[in-house]
């Protein structure tokens with residue numbers, strides 16, 4: 001593709017260095033410019049419509065161009081467009097949202113700290129836990145255990161918690177305070193013939209061995225997404241969380257649930273912690289909190305942690321952490337309206353209903369010659385492509401076939417995501433069952449195109 005001089009595309013290539021993009025490839029192909037969105041659709045600058053079956057970045061829960069969110073932002077902008085929350089200042093939407101989050105979240109989460117992004121929220125988790133343990137007189141208890149394949153963001157501490165080579169290669173990460181344990185993905189990581197239950201037992205034993213090897217007095221917390229998202233949509237074995245929580249409790253290791261993708265209905269329950277029976281000491285939320293209309297994330301934590309932190313702020317005179325945008329009035333006002341919409345329109349129940357349809361319609365693809373596994377819970381799902389069904393052999397090079405499918409899907413008016421050789425689906429929570437059928441039909445066309453292409457390129 002040649003980029004027209006002075007076109008928006010050419011100016012993007014000239015000036016805009018993109019996240020998660022191969023810059024040299026971008027010079028050749030230029031950007032796809034999205035101009036507007038409505039409901040589950042987005043439209044590019046050529047006027048082409050796409051079903052956004054990833055809800056942007058797993059995040060636009062109420063769909064695009066929701067007028068109530070536009071009005072909530074405009075109302076707050078004209079009243080108080082910005083104020084900070086440092087040094088005892090507060091604003092009404094931030095107060096109301098903190099209260100709302102505590103009321104709606106799992107029991108035992110009583111206090112809220114606001115950030116702009118999920119990465120900042122996870123960096124904040126690390127600092128809160130360090131500060132808490134310093135205050136409690138156990139400065140050696142600082143290590144985090146995370147999982148291979150986990151995603152917690154890209155700032156220095158968050159990217160260290162993340163267990164994906166792409167976020168660490170080239171960046172001198174992870175920092176040594178993190179140890180990664182096995183990803184709870186049965187299809188890829190179970191031993192031959194191992195049941196889900198036995199696999200969960202083995203991973204809990206591995207976690208315990210890791211804690212004992214490090215020394216429990218040095219291990220502060222275990223962090224995980226209840227259902228892993230960016231690593232490939234990986235639901236853990238049913239009893240995994242119950243077992244790892246028991247290990248953590250035995251060794252006084254805090255449990256951190258990263259619900260940045262899972263939270264606010266994605267799995268068909270308000271939080272994934274309900275689905276998996278997790279009772280976290282800290283929980284991180286973002287994305288669907290505002291449907292990404294505004295950047296916002298929050299860390300929720302227990303009263304026990306609060307008491308320790310509060311004592312330490314008194315001892316040191318101040319809590320030396322916070323963002324210019326912490327508790328931003330426009331972001332928190334949009335979040336309040338967004339959560340009201342989720343409640344009033346029953347979008348969690350809708351995610352359960354349309355999600356059941358999505359899982360049911362995708363399940364038969366497990367028999368397709370290119371498909372190794374179909375998986376998901378509620379309105380988040382994935383189809384993993386393999387070179388050899390019997391041996392689960394991956395394509396070489398990894399990702400090429402899924403990227404081909406991703407491009408064909410786009411030609412059929414469907415935006416999905418290719419994660420290595422896995423195709424992910426995470427549509428807006430407003431999607432109807434009939435629209436789910438359209439998503440799956442378009443995916444089926446792209447998969448058929450890909451089957452023919454793979455046969456030709458074998």
Ligand code: PMP
Nearest residue numbers: 117118119151152153258260261
């Ligand atoms: N945690 C999880 C589980 C995520 O999926 C993400 C983003 N995809 C993050 C943290 C980081 O959020 P952000 O991109 O807002 O920094």
